[in-house]
Amino acid sequence: MNKRQTRERREYLYRKALESKDRQIYEKKQAIKQALQDGKTIPNELRKEAAQLKKDLIYDEAQKEPETHIDDEYSRAGEVDPKVLITTSRDPSSRLTQFAKEMKLMFPNSQRMNRGNYVIGDIVEACRKSDATDLIILHEHRGQPDGMVISHFPHGPTIHFTLHNVVLRHDIPDRGTVSEQYPHLIFDKFSSKLGNRVI
Known part of the structure; x- marks a missing residue:
């Protein structure tokens, strides 16, 4: 039981770290997208990554905000009755x-x-x-x-x-x-x- 809880906790923390990274990339893309729409210059801190992020923006048009572990919290709602x-x-x-x-x-x-x-x-x-x-x-x-x-x-x-x-x-x-x-x-x-x- 202890090993299972430790593994679940490790997986949870790993998933949270990945979400944080995805969130940062999403915010950078949104900043570049907003700058392009407004006709402004791309912020200095994003210029190195701007070329790659602009390429990815083409494929991300349908992307909403990235999901988090919070969204997964009630993923089984409707399938299993809560106890x-x-x-x-x-x-x-x-x-x-x-x-x-x-x-x-x-x-x-x-x-x-x-x-x-x-x-x-x-x-x-x-x-x-x-x-x-x-x-x-x-x-x-x-x-x-x-x-x-x-x-x-x-x-x-x-x-x-x-x-x-x-x-x-x-x-x-x-x-x-x-x-x-x-x-x-x-x-x-x-x-x-x-x-x-x-x-």
């Missing part, structure tokens, strides 16, 4: 435990795990062995849920959300039963680079 593991910080209060149960109903195909005495490393190892795609850890302050960490496997990213004024379902009088139908999400005007990544 989400939900847990809490150590020694959770009854409210945090209840909140974790409610979060399980919000995320399709998720499982809730009692934290017990497990350390984060053991939980992550369990997620990897069971092919979980995401890990959600819920935190609290004085019995009030106040934080949520979502980590995507195998190589991230990890994001931390701060929660304010959390109202549990159990606090609402005359509540009905929760539908276990998959949620319908609407993302409107998520057109920035970060927005596209979130979607």
